[in-house]
Amino acid sequence: MKNIKIGLIGAGFMGKAHVVGYSNVPKLFWPAPAVPELKTVCDIDEETAKDAKDRFGFKEWTTDWQDIINDPEIDAVSICTPNDSHAKISIAALEAGKHVLCEKPISNNPEDAKAMADAAAQASSDGIIAMCAYQYRRVPAVVQAKKLIEDGSIGDILNIRTTYLQSWSADPDSPLSWRFQKKYAGAGALGDIGTHVIDIAQYLAGDIEEVVSNVRTFIKERPVQEGGADLLGTVKVDPDAAKEPVDVDDEASFLANFKNGAVGSIEATRNAWGRNNYITVEVHGTKGSILFNYERLNELQVSFSEDPEDRRGFKTIYTGPAHSYGEVTWNIPGMNIGYGELKTIESYDFLKAIADKKQPSTSFNEAYKVDQVCEAVLASAESRRWEKVK
Numbered sequence: 001m002k003n004i005k006i007g008l009i010g011a012g013f014m015g016k017a018h019v020v021g022y023s024n025v026p027k028l029f030w031p032a033p034a035v036p037e038l039k040t041v042c043d044i045d046e047e048t049a050k051d052a053k054d055r056f057g058f059k060e061w062t063t064d065w066q067d068i069i070n071d072p073e074i075d076a077v078s079i080c081t082p083n084d085s086h087a088k089i090s091i092a093a094l095e096a097g098k099h100v101l102c103e104k105p106i107s108n109n110p111e112d113a114k115a116m117a118d119a120a121a122q123a124s125s126d127g128i129i130a131m132c133a134y135q136y137r138r139v140p141a142v143v144q145a146k147k148l149i150e151d152g153s154i155g156d157i158l159n160i161r162t163t164y165l166q167s168w169s170a171d172p173d174s175p176l177s178w179r180f181q182k183k184y185a186g187a188g189a190l191g192d193i194g195t196h197v198i199d200i201a202q203y204l205a206g207d208i209e210e211v212v213s214n215v216r217t218f219i220k221e222r223p224v225q226e227g228g229a230d231l232l233g234t235v236k237v238d239p240d241a242a243k244e245p246v247d248v249d250d251e252a253s254f255l256a257n258f259k260n261g262a263v264g265s266i267e268a269t270r271n272a273w274g275r276n277n278y279i280t281v282e283v284h285g286t287k288g289s290i291l292f293n294y295e296r297l298n299e300l301q302v303s304f305s306e307d308p309e310d311r312r313g314f315k316t317i318y319t320g321p322a323h324s325y326g327e328v329t330w331n332i333p334g335m336n337i338g339y340g341e342l343k344t345i346e347s348y349d350f351l352k353a354i355a356d357k358k359q360p361s362t363s364f365n366e367a368y369k370v371d372q373v374c375e376a377v378l379a380s381a382e383s384r385r386w387e388k389v390k
């Protein structure tokens with residue numbers, strides 16, 4: 001069993017999630033495909049970098065991501081910075097022969113996303129792995145949904161409808177972090193959370209061919225955070241701050257036609273009071289239906305047309321050892337997993353891909369395709385017509 005030395009770039013919210021993931025792989029999956037060793041953590045904010053070294057157990061810290069790229073001992077890099085820096089860091093890491101686990105969305109624009117997909121394709125010929133962190137497709141219940149679709153249990157897919165609804169930006173006084181600025185984020189709710197459900201929709205129903213959309217910015221300016229609009233780290237609220245414009249969407253919804261003939265709808269908003277991490281997926285097929293809600297992530301609702309007429313309706317499958325990643329889902333269904341185990345599943349798949357030299361999903365090319373859907377959604381909002389995904 002090989003030790004894989006990890007460099008982590010960006011030690012904010014997702015940096016913590018990647019550390020939880022790596023650290024738990026050998027505890028939950030044994031034998032592990034490789035044992036992760038936390039070598040160096042990087043954050044542009046010195047205090048954050050130093051704190052992360054001690055708190056997470058890295059050997060070294062730095063404020064310059066190039067130190068990680070130039071360290072010959074580091075095998076794999078986790079990129080957890082805001083979206084605008086994913087391309088330059090990923091491409092440099094891949095060119096230096098390092099495996100890359102990059103947070104989503106893959107980039108803040110499709111041109112950079114394409115360059116990343118090309119760099120990943122080039123590096124893969126040397127056995128280098130590149131994976132984009134769309135972890136929700138790895139929820140055991142979502143994997144089970146895929147299995148039921150592939151084995152024909154619900155027949156041909158007619159309709160897939162997905163939502164990702166949150167509330168954290170509904171307050172007009174929540175500050176203008178990087179997530180509300182196009183130059184860093186690329187898009188608002190669409191890029192931040194819509195991309196997750198586009199990834200799930202394409203995982204379950206194949207590629208989207210065309211879209212027609214409705215995109216809105218409800219809160220057109222927000223208070224500048226303490227430290228300025230260009231502060232890329234932890235959001236600091238300045239109650240007396242002046243306001244500056246928001247140039248990304250608060251909400252995006254669209255209809256989609258899939259290449260396989262299915263139709264669908266996708267909605268993303270961060271302005272839905274009462275909704276937290278409300279990811280839903282409903283698939284209707286010619287022989288049955290599937291329903292998933294992340295807020296009850298250990299459950300999959302299924303309904304089959306072949307059930308006797310007096311017994312038709314949704315029933316609940318509780319995921320557990322009988323399902324994918326059963327090793328992490330404890331001994332019996334109902335003991336349940338959460339976000340930490342999900343990020344561990346993602347880390348496990350990344351390390352397994354490195355050990356097996358086999359590209360995992362979501363590949364950089366699949367993640368680029370998600371960005372292309374976003375591009376078509378934004379184009380349709382402008383043209384007010386159906387737009388093809390390039």
Ligand SMILES: NC(=O)c1ccc[n+]([C@@H]2O[C@H](COP(=O)([O-])OP(=O)(O)OC[C@H]3O[C@@H](n4cnc5c(N)ncnc54)[C@H](O)[C@@H]3O)[C@@H](O)[C@H]2O)c1
Nearest residue numbers: 010011012013014043044080081082083103104105232233
């Ligand atoms: N997979 C998911 O469910 C999920 C959830 C949240 C965020 N994300 C993604 O993760 C990424 C990071 O988001 P976050 O919520 O952790 O943001 P965050 O603001 O909490 O943390 C980002 C960290 O990166 C640091 N940073 C910024 N630029 C840097 C640079 N050039 N070099 C080194 N450090 C730098 C900041 O100081 C900050 O500590 C984004 O791409 C985001 O879309 C994914």
